[in-house]
Amino acid sequence: xxxxxxxxxxxxxxxxxxxxxxxxxxxxxxxxxxxxxxxxxxxxxxxxxxxxxxxxxxxxxxxxxxxxxxxxxxxxxxxxxxxxxxxxxxxxxxxxxxxxxxxxxxxxxxxxxxxxxxxxxxxxxxxxxxxxxxxxxxxxxxxxxxxxxxxxxxxxxxxxxxxxxxxxxxxxxxxxxxxxxxxxxxxxxxxxxxxxxxxxxxxxxxxxxxxxxxxxxxxxxxxxxxxxxxxxxxxxxxxxxxxxxxxxxxxxxxxxxxxxxxxxxxxxxxxxxxxxxxxxxxxxxxxxxxxxxxxxxxxxxxxxxxxxxxxxxxxxxxxxxxxxxxxxxxxxxxxxxxxxxxxxxxxxxx
Amino acid sequence: xxxxxxxxxxxxxxxxxxxxxxxxxxxxxxxxxxxxxxxxxxxxxxxxxxxxxxxxxxxxxxxxxxxxxxxxxxxxxxxxxxxxxxxxxxxxxxxxxxxxxxxxxxxxxxxxxxxxxxxxxxxxxxxxxxxxxxxxxxxxxxxxxxxxxxxxxxxxxxxxxxxxxxxxxxxxxxxxxxxxxxxxxxxxxxxxxxxxxxxxxxxxxxxxxxxxxxxxxxxxxxxxxxxxxxxxxxxxxxxxxxxxxxxxxxxxxxxxxxxxxxxxxxxxxxxxxxxxxxxxxxxxxxxxxxxxxxxxxxxxxxxxxxxxxxxxxxxxxxxxxxxxxxxxxxxxxxxxxxxxxxxxxxxxxx
Numbered sequence: 001x002x003x004x005x006x007x008x009x010x011x012x013x014x015x016x017x018x019x020x021x022x023x024x025x026x027x028x029x030x031x032x033x034x035x036x037x038x039x040x041x042x043x044x045x046x047x048x049x050x051x052x053x054x055x056x057x058x059x060x061x062x063x064x065x066x067x068x069x070x071x072x073x074x075x076x077x078x079x080x081x082x083x084x085x086x087x088x089x090x091x092x093x094x095x096x097x098x099x100x101x102x103x104x105x106x107x108x109x110x111x112x113x114x115x116x117x118x119x120x121x122x123x124x125x126x127x128x129x130x131x132x133x134x135x136x137x138x139x140x141x142x143x144x145x146x147x148x149x150x151x152x153x154x155x156x157x158x159x160x161x162x163x164x165x166x167x168x169x170x171x172x173x174x175x176x177x178x179x180x181x182x183x184x185x186x187x188x189x190x191x192x193x194x195x196x197x198x199x200x201x202x203x204x205x206x207x208x209x210x211x212x213x214x215x216x217x218x219x220x221x222x223x224x225x226x227x228x229x230x231x232x233x234x235x236x237x238x239x240x241x242x243x244x245x246x247x248x249x250x251x252x253x254x255x256x257x258x259x260x261x262x263x264x265x266x267x268x269x270x271x272x273x274x275x276x277x278x279x280x281x282x283x284x285x286x287x288x289x290x291x292x293x294x295x296x297x298x299x300x301x302x303x304x305x306x307x308x309x310x311x312x313x314x315x316x317x318x319x320x321x322x323x324x325x326x327x328x329x330x331x332x333x334x335x336x337x338x339x340x341x342x343x344x345x346x347x348x349x350x
Numbered sequence: 351x352x353x354x355x356x357x358x359x360x361x362x363x364x365x366x367x368x369x370x371x372x373x374x375x376x377x378x379x380x381x382x383x384x385x386x387x388x389x390x391x392x393x394x395x396x397x398x399x400x401x402x403x404x405x406x407x408x409x410x411x412x413x414x415x416x417x418x419x420x421x422x423x424x425x426x427x428x429x430x431x432x433x434x435x436x437x438x439x440x441x442x443x444x445x446x447x448x449x450x451x452x453x454x455x456x457x458x459x460x461x462x463x464x465x466x467x468x469x470x471x472x473x474x475x476x477x478x479x480x481x482x483x484x485x486x487x488x489x490x491x492x493x494x495x496x497x498x499x500x501x502x503x504x505x506x507x508x509x510x511x512x513x514x515x516x517x518x519x520x521x522x523x524x525x526x527x528x529x530x531x532x533x534x535x536x537x538x539x540x541x542x543x544x545x546x547x548x549x550x551x552x553x554x555x556x557x558x559x560x561x562x563x564x565x566x567x568x569x570x571x572x573x574x575x576x577x578x579x580x581x582x583x584x585x586x587x588x589x590x591x592x593x594x595x596x597x598x599x600x601x602x603x604x605x606x607x608x609x610x611x612x613x614x615x616x617x618x619x620x621x622x623x624x625x626x627x628x629x630x631x632x633x634x635x636x637x638x639x640x641x642x643x644x645x646x647x648x649x650x651x652x653x654x655x656x657x658x659x660x661x662x663x664x665x666x667x668x669x670x671x672x673x674x675x676x677x678x679x680x681x682x683x684x685x686x687x688x689x690x691x692x693x694x695x696x697x698x699x700x
Binding site for chain 2: 027028031032033034035036037038039041042044045046047048049050051052053055056057079080082083085089091093095124125126127129130131132133134136138140141142143145150152153154218219220235
């Protein structure tokens, strides 16, 4: 049934029945003018929003609705992860072409609710508006700050070590594979495509890192390692130097890059949407960081460089500085940003 | 300068400088992965989102950017008002055509921040995404619940009196005037158009009503008096009867209706976007409600009917039930919802 036949109220009633509304910490969920929530009295509150637009951030042809929902949740969960926080409550604002099928919206919502729940958050409200021509999924996520304080971008100190979780570049390699149009039957390719379409936010890693007390700053890599490092540097009033060879690349990323005739380090440095955590901690903290993550069976972190007192990001390759492209990572509003136009978009290596 | 030239980061830096980021209760504002907020420990938290879409909720030709911002803020502030709550923090998610001028976005943001501040809220974060073809303004608003508890839709009891603030119908009459294409030079017309383009959320009224302790339920009239009363009835598991003659109409609304050859009661009953409060309180509470609002110099409230045990909304006119159209108020996703297509849209009387 099309949502133009079912109507807004009918669709909301369906979603409400499907999602439920009685959760701990939720006094009133979907169905009133606002959600009424009971935050723990001793914690600060984290609030973020991020949206996915059809044709810009995803294509309906390559993303089933459940995956779109999961990814919209993941990009927001990743922001809470980068603060070391605990995701709690999600509101979802949808822009929907009137001809959308209600089953599509229900599956999208299930993807959102599923990803939220996996990391401890509940969908407690939202909005739907008619948006002819494009699907838009806007997520508003609330979390609570860690007891020892949120991991800000602004806390890095000169000579702090710079760490990254996981293997950056996978998402951009996955996107490049999707673009090249190959099948995803091979397990290695499938893993990279999955890393692009269904990223896993590092929520447990962020919380563990925040609990250590020694992590001085953090950001998630949504727009590319170099671009997001630039932001962290700016907020901390510092610079950074990284050694490209130290960035851990997955075997799949290296293999795919070879096949595509591309540079895997380019994917890792300038590709976006990895949703890994980039963070700093004082010299000598490497062992503590590694052991804490390993003890909880979490994704590991690797030292890739250090903070410097002088501003700016320097990338060394075989000891020599690499010229950085003016456009590193994803910046919106460029005319070549249409994903379906076949041009380079966010997540693509420069 | 176009935002496609300035880029996302450049635009964010401008907005951040313009809006500021150090406010009470805000530990970290714009510029980190999430906002970090310090809610008062003894109150529940209210969270809502609502969005305006170009061509559906507004036309650029009749709405300057500052007004679009104000209205996007107002529709969300009104939801907090309907809970009797205190607006606190706003996040703004924009979908922007790449050719948008940065000055346009800055003015839009100023309208948002100005309306928020007027009611005690601050803009603490947001997001911008490329949305070719249409401007979309999605607002997420957080507030705190009143000490005596939020005014829910579900609290009405049989035989409670039904009140409405202000003069419903003005917004729909203003929209009808805009559509009829007349100039707004005459002060009366200008006031109605203003009521449509720049509604004032009843935040102070909601807080005062919540503090009384006798108000049993409330909702704001965004989709039309009858449609929103239907929702309140549904959530309370009750029905309601209203007498159309009791609905207070403004002199301007009556005059405009006469001029347009339309029924002013139709504007009041089925027109949307009034953002007045519809609420219930026990029999005998009329004087207390009136006096409380008058003492604070607030918008008055009028008894227009009562709750009933039997489900459904009955509208009496000269003592006889009026046949209610199947479509009362604004429901999204209908093919005639395009504002610029010249068809009937939200806010229009049936």
